[in-house]
Amino acid sequence: PNPLLEVDNLHVTFTTHGGTVQAVRGVSLSLKPGETLAIVGESGCGKSVTARSLMRLLPEHSSRITGGSIRFKGRELTALNERQMRELRGSEISMIFQDAMTALNPTISIGEQIMEGIVRHRKVSRSEARKQAIEILKLVGIPNPEARLKQYLHEFSGGMRQRIMIAIAVVCEPSVLIADEPTTALDVTIQAQIIELFKKLQERTGVSIIIITHDLGVVAKIADRVNVMYAGQVVESGTVDELFQHPQHPYTQGLLGSMPRLDMEKDVPLTPIPGTPPDLFAPPKGCAFAARCPYAMKVCGAYPPEPVSVSASHTAACWLQDERAQNVFQPPIKIN
Ligand code: SF4
Numbered sequence: 001p002n003p004l005l006e007v008d009n010l011h012v013t014f015t016t017h018g019g020t021v022q023a024v025r026g027v028s029l030s031l032k033p034g035e036t037l038a039i040v041g042e043s044g045c046g047k048s049v050t051a052r053s054l055m056r057l058l059p060e061h062s063s064r065i066t067g068g069s070i071r072f073k074g075r076e077l078t079a080l081n082e083r084q085m086r087e088l089r090g091s092e093i094s095m096i097f098q099d100a101m102t103a104l105n106p107t108i109s110i111g112e113q114i115m116e117g118i119v120r121h122r123k124v125s126r127s128e129a130r131k132q133a134i135e136i137l138k139l140v141g142i143p144n145p146e147a148r149l150k151q152y153l154h155e156f157s158g159g160m161r162q163r164i165m166i167a168i169a170v171v172c173e174p175s176v177l178i179a180d181e182p183t184t185a186l187d188v189t190i191q192a193q194i195i196e197l198f199k200k201l202q203e204r205t206g207v208s209i210i211i212i213t214h215d216l217g218v219v220a221k222i223a224d225r226v227n228v229m230y231a232g233q234v235v236e237s238g239t240v241d242e243l244f245q246h247p248q249h250p251y252t253q254g255l256l257g258s259m260p261r262l263d264m265e266k267d268v269p270l271t272p273i274p275g276t277p278p279d280l281f282a283p284p285k286g287c288a289f290a291a292r293c294p295y296a297m298k299v300c301g302a303y304p305p306e307p308v309s310v311s312a313s314h315t316a317a318c319w320l321q322d323e324r325a326q327n328v329f330q331p332p333i334k335i336n
């Protein structure tokens, strides 16, 4: 099927006292109906900024989409104004966050918060909205929903709060659900339940999911495809099997070796990747991973690698994959 959401060459900058940070530097991704895409990478790699750009939930004064396109169902989202975006948020694209206590309003009952979206997007009566709120709470696994509608967030456990945030996000049946570290703050048992809930909702409604995480266990359980981000760019993209079994980019290989995984023996030692990500005030002109890469070549410091197809569904942006690498320093062959 055609992609539901297509991001092409997205650039996002932040202005700070210290200068301009190039937080997202040419990200492309696509999402098909009913698919789950994971975006993984270390903190600060631009994964949350990418996700928030799709919803246009970036700080208004300090951030800017400086280039690229975001097409959703044939519409160019970067061209929409705030009023048009507000219509889309919640009804077409929804987002959930790590912490419900800061993402939702702790001073308004959960019933009011769920019904607000229903009334706004569906233009139904309050009693109909209330019925739908009860239904969605049942669906996400909140026991005794009629009574709990009147309660406030602090009266729920962490796992239940995540369920409520998910209920609010999906009640108007959006076609895309973006989840930014949705299980990070939860203990392992609850994490697994929330992942199961995502799968159940996807089966019921066909919603496409973008999940931002640094947890490869979560990726293995839920994702169809994975984009690995580093220093504001997608460095490798493929199916879960391709990336876990045959990672091609040295950063992905390092990431797999440095993070705990479900499918690994418990006592396999983890090896952190030495070094730190580059300064995005002044990104390197060649490969952003070069300073940490055990395979770095002369070409890597000189020119940024472009994504190369490893298979029909798998790309890696690394000079090791690019046949042109050996010719770059032998004119007249030109890259770009
Ligand atoms: Fe390493 Fe070069 Fe590949 Fe970058 S392009 S990851 S430096 S081999």
Ligand code: MG
Pocket: 043, 047, 048, 181
């Ligand atoms: Mg984040």
